[in-house]
Structures are given as structure tokens and as C-alpha cells.
Amino acid sequence: MNRVNTSMVAALSLGVVLLLSASARAQPIKRDEIFAYLAKNGPSRGSVKAPVTLIEFSDFQCSFCRKFWQTTLPLLDKKYISTGKVKFIYRHFAVLGKPSEIAAQGAECAGEQAKFWEYHDKLFASAGSPLAFTDGKLKSYAKELGLKSQAFNQCLDSGKQLKKVEGETAIAFFLGARGTPAFFLNGQMLVGAQPFHVFETVIEKELEKVPSSGKTTP
Numbered sequence: 001m002n003r004v005n006t007s008m009v010a011a012l013s014l015g016v017v018l019l020l021s022a023s024a025r026a027q028p029i030k031r032d033e034i035f036a037y038l039a040k041n042g043p044s045r046g047s048v049k050a051p052v053t054l055i056e057f058s059d060f061q062c063s064f065c066r067k068f069w070q071t072t073l074p075l076l077d078k079k080y081i082s083t084g085k086v087k088f089i090y091r092h093f094a095v096l097g098k099p100s101e102i103a104a105q106g107a108e109c110a111g112e113q114a115k116f117w118e119y120h121d122k123l124f125a126s127a128g129s130p131l132a133f134t135d136g137k138l139k140s141y142a143k144e145l146g147l148k149s150q151a152f153n154q155c156l157d158s159g160k161q162l163k164k165v166e167g168e169t170a171i172a173f174f175l176g177a178r179g180t181p182a183f184f185l186n187g188q189m190l191v192g193a194q195p196f197h198v199f200e201t202v203i204e205k206e207l208e209k210v211p212s213s214g215k216t217t218p
Contacts, residue, residue, distance in 0.1 A: 034171060035187060042168070043090055043116040045077070050087040051210040052080070052203055055184040057093035057172040060103040060123045061133065062180040064193040069124040075196045080203055090120065092168040093180050099133035102156070104165040106138040109155035113147050 038055055054076070058065040073088075080086035092107075094100040103123055110119030122141045126132045135156070142152040155161065172182060176189060183190040183199075186206050190198065 031175070031187065034175065035184070038089060038091055038168075038171065039087075042164075043111055043120075044087055045117065046081040046087040047084040048087065050081075050085055052086045052186055052206045053089065053184075054086050054199070054203075055089040055091060057091050057168070057177050057180065057182045057184075059093050059096050059100045059180045060107070060127060061096040061100045063127075065181045066124050066127050068181055068193040069121075072193065072196045072199065076199060079200070085207060086203060090116075091172070092165045093172040093177060093182065094165050094169050095180065101162065101165055102135070102138065103133040105159065105161040106133075106142070106152075106156055108161035108164060109152050110142060110145070110147060112155060113151065115145055115147060118145050119147075 035053070035055070039053065056065075056068070058068075076086065076088065081088050092104040094104045107116055107119050107123060110116055119141065122145060123133070126137070126141065131137065138156060139149070139153055143149050175182075175184065177191075179191060181193060183194075185199070185202050188202065190202070
């Protein structure tokens with residue numbers, strides 16, 4: 001797990017209030033409201049009716065995040081996401097410097113052309129290379145994936161997605177995440193690139209709570 005600089009916590013956490021449009025409200029923001037917001041505002045995979053929701057807060061530069069993408073996510077996808085039992089949500093926790101922020105923005109710009117997940121995979125696949133997240137590299141990935149280069153480049157150069165990236169990072173801090181990756185499985189926090197069996201155990205317990213959830217069998 002990559003731990004983040006705790007000096008960032010106070011400043012970024014303030015942004016979550018504005019992001020959720022709650023600054024004018026007297027009552028504090030509830031965690032359920034935050035999770036509902038996260039579920040609706042960004043990319044996800046799996047059925048919207050899935051009884052289990054798994055939210056990942058991740059940084060494309062994080063080696064442990066890349067490990068989760070390489071080893072655990074494919075297993076979760078096969079057993080739970082593609083079978084309608086888990087809805088998987090990716091949200092940004094861009095805390096490892098400017099390259100992390102610009103890469104996250106690139107993914108969101110790709111999402112404008114309905115290719116967030118393809119770009120997400122390309123970023124993690126390329127992350128092991130030096131200078132993988134330079135401006136030129138990010139634009140070349142978009143071209144390789146068949147995105148409209150002019151629209152993507154304009155989106156990236158304008159910084160229009162920066163507030164979204166910063167806002168999601170603030171939310172992660174607000175929820176108590178202090179390292180990447182961080183996960184919330186039906187609201188329960190799991191920290192670090194845990195092996196598949198850890199997620200499997202928690203998911204199966206959650207499925208047991210749901211009538212006729214169709215608990216998986218080995």
C-alpha cells in the first residue's frame with residue numbers, strides 16, 4: 001500500500017463539502033450520501049442491481065494499485081462483476097504527484113468518448129515504464145485506442161477534469177483513506193491490494209445478507 005502525505009488531508013477534505021453541494025446545509029454530510037454520490041458520478045462495471053458495491057480509490061502511479069488490477073480484479077470480474085453480484089466502481093485517489101493527476105484527467109477525458117475502461121487498462125499496463133504519464137504519452141495512448149485526438153487533446157489541455165479528480169481525492173480522505181489503493185465494500189473499508197480470497201470472504205458474507213442473492217458456489 002502506498003501511504004499518502006497526511007499534510008494533504010485537511011486541505012483536500014474541505015473540498016468534499018463543495019463537491020457534494022452541501023455547503024449551505026446545516027446538517028453534516030452522511031456517509032450514505034457520499035456513497036450514493038460516488039455510485040452515480042463516474043465509471044462503473046457490473047449490474048446496477050448488484051447486491052454488493054465495491055468502490056476502489058486508486059492512483060495510476062501506485063504499484064499496489066497496478067498489482068490489484070493485474071491479479072485480483074480479473075478474478076473478481078469473472079466470479080462476481082460479470083455475473084451481476086458486484087458493481088465495481090473506480091474513483092480517483094491521485095496523491096502521488098502531478099503525473100497521477102494528469103493521468104486521472106486523461107482517463108476522464110477518454111470517458112467522454114466512452115472509453116474510460118480501455119484507457120484505465122492502458123494506463124496500468126504502461127505504468128511500469130519510465131515517463132509513462134507525460135503529456136505526449138497520454139495523448140499517444142488516446143490515439144492508439146482510437147479516440148478522437150482533437151477532442152481528447154483539448155480536454156486534457158484545458159484541465160476541465162481536474163476538479164473531478166481533486167474532488168474524488170478529497171472524498172477518499174474524508175472517508176478515512178490514507179493509502180492507495182483503498183476499497184469500500186458495501187461501506188466497509190479494505191486497505192491495500194488485498195488478495196482475492198480476502199475480497200471473496202467479505203463479498204460472500206454480504207451476499208448471505210441478501211434474500212435470493214444467489215450466493216456463488218465453488
